[in-house]
Amino acid sequence: MASTEGLVPITRSFLARYYDKYECVPLHDDVQRLSAELREGSKVLMDEAEPTPAEESVLQEANSVPPHKIDHNLWKNREHIEEILHLLETFNWPKKLQRQETPEEVDVVVIIEKVKTKLEGFLKFLESFQAKNADHIFQVVMTYMPQDFRGALIRQQRERSERNKQAEVESLINSGGSIHDRYALLWKQQMERRRQLAQLGSATGVYKTLVKYLVGVPQVLLDFIRQINDDQGPMEEQRQRYGPPLYSLTSMVIWIRSFLLLLWGRLEAGNLHKEKFDVLEQAVNVYISELERFLKFIGEVFQNSPFFISADDACAAESRNNNDFKETMIPAGKTHEILLNVDSVNSYIAWDFSLVQGKINLDIGFSVEYISSTGQVTMILPYRRCESDQGNFCTCIAGLYKLIWDNSYSNFFKKTVRYKVDAIPPVAEAARLESETDVPVVTS
Template identity: 70%
Template sequence: MASTEGLVPITRAFLARYYDKYPFEPLPDDVSGLTAELRSMSSDLQKEFPLTEAEGVLEREADCPPPHKIDQNMWKNREHIEEILFLLERSHWPRSLQEQSTAEDIEIATVLGKLQIKLQNCLKLLEAFQSKNAENVFNTVMTYMPQDFRGTIIRQQKERSERNKQAEVNALINSGGSLHDRYALLWKQQMERRQQLAQLGSATGVYKALVKYLIGVPQVLLDFIRQINDDQGPMEEQRQRYGPSLYCLTTMVLSIRLFLLLSWGRFEAKKLQKNQVAILEEAVNLYASELERFIKFIGEVFANSPFFISAQDAGSAEARRSDDYKETIIPAGKTYEVSLMVESINSYIAWDFSLGQGKTAMDIGFSVEYINPSGEKTMILPYRRYESDQGNFCTCMAGCYKLIWDNSYSTFFKKVLCYKVDCIPPVADPTE
């Protein structure tokens, strides 16, 4: 387990200095020029023939700005490449083009075959980049996690989580879901991972104690995952620096797909002209080469980018704030109870308590019991006497639970009890 002593999460100011060493050479002007030509040709086609519902949806998307997030643009590029490859499959060509009854049709078919190979290579490159990037992040995070049974559990939990997500995708495909449906699900799953991380990073009270001490997540990692995806957090510097180039490529591939879709729908009435095929071929070739250049560049940037830096490099360490404990006085001869409702099986009840200093501290009885819907009680944690009990927990099934501090045996002394109690749902994978 790598030490996090003296480290804080990367800051936007630090990334700005880091990215100064990695300037990206701007896209050639032909990217915007060819994109504009494709949109002009698409506009000409839709003027002559009304848009279908599917064409209208795609046309409206093409008129909207690309997503702001880098990774969402990567998913969008993958989706549009796959959709174009679907249109480029011979079985999805217009009927007359499949027959290749003219020299022009044969020439178009030859060009389409070359474009298909080019975009298949693009898709493989993009898939490999996303997979490698996710694996690098996971491995980097794991270097700061305990290298014992907890690390093994985290790896197993991640593998199980990914199998479940893939099963969800497979079920969608088997039920007839479209490519768009599949990518909508993939992005939804990605956002769920982020939400889980945000919840984990923002943990307070006993929940924070649980993920820090039971799971072994260092405080600096909790701080990192809490703020890394904020709208104005460190990654905004990345979006400002490199986003515009990727946004242009997203717009370009969408324009390629829109033109091809409209052309196929009108091919029998208006065949592709030679100059249109030339523009399409030039656009796909340029898109493929520039996307490859961008992916290789951003892959290098990501691979070398740090997660954590020294407090000195960051300018100052973020001030730590301790969570507030609740406090109550338990008179002599009395008990104090906290009731919790647990909704999900395999949830946790966690607690952290101590007694106030002085003559009244001594010890106190403590137990945890479960009450089923019929009112029957089951002792979960047997009664014992404690001075304090920090960061403890128990797993449980759904139902009502009571935590009971007992001062009934005392005749003279009240107890000043400082405590935290949380009901925690099944803990999310802290590395997803």
């Protein structure tokens, strides 16, 4: 666990000073020029034929104000890139292009293939950027969490939650959900991740039963992660500084999609107009180049952003101690047992212990058992000898569990064990899961 002495949450005023060191380079003039050409070209195409409901829907979004939050814009860019790639699949080409009967049609197909290849590569880059950034934020938060079973449980809960989210997306795809439906779900899941982080600070919902046990987590951290995503919270400074160029690029990619969709709808009846595809290719090249440059810049800002500042900077200080371990001396030839009564399935039994070593390095036996109402004993964690251990398991049966430290094999040496154990009630998401096995799975 990282030191928390003298740390306070960042404020918007502090971020303003920090961001002064990272001035965002303006977008290239070609972004505005080509976006204007795409808008004008779309109007010309609409004069040729009335827009369909599907075309109207995309045009309405192109003429709307982009989302305010930076990560929402990134999801929107991914969505529209995928929609463009879908349009560029061969089976979606107008029949005139599929036939490729004239040299001009062949030239246009070459442009389409180049655009498709570039967008596919950039989509992977954007996906990787988002994944790395999300993991970075989580890892920074976890740096300040206790590195015992409490931090481990939060990590496990996150992994379980991510598996559930992925299964939800796959179910939507398998049921025929559209690209738009999938990204609506992905953004909903992103908001759920935000709520889960905020719940660490407010002790509600999924993490309510975990936060209760986060003795030693600095309150400044809990306060920060509760307010970080507020509309007028600390990150608003980031949005005002770096949002406008991203908003322009979000609008640009929607206009690229609108322009291509209108082209596809009118190509059969009209002339090919290769110059329109030249504009499309230029727009895609500039869009990719400028968004990639922006992401590399904002990625550097994200990586170096100070989640906390020192007390000297903020003229305040706060620290909390984590000293909730207990110690017990186990005489030679004896054992020490702790009974934990679990009321609910999907509760966690967790432990963290180590021997207080003297001049001679020693070990101690450790095991975990389940005792049924009839007195039948089931081994949960097989007996083993070790100097220390940290682990937990999710219960599939309510009842009595016994944790045993065994020094019965020692004829001469007493052992002092420093430990903490707990039975933690099920978190909300875990309680919805069905047990996959007949016995608890133990991790350590």
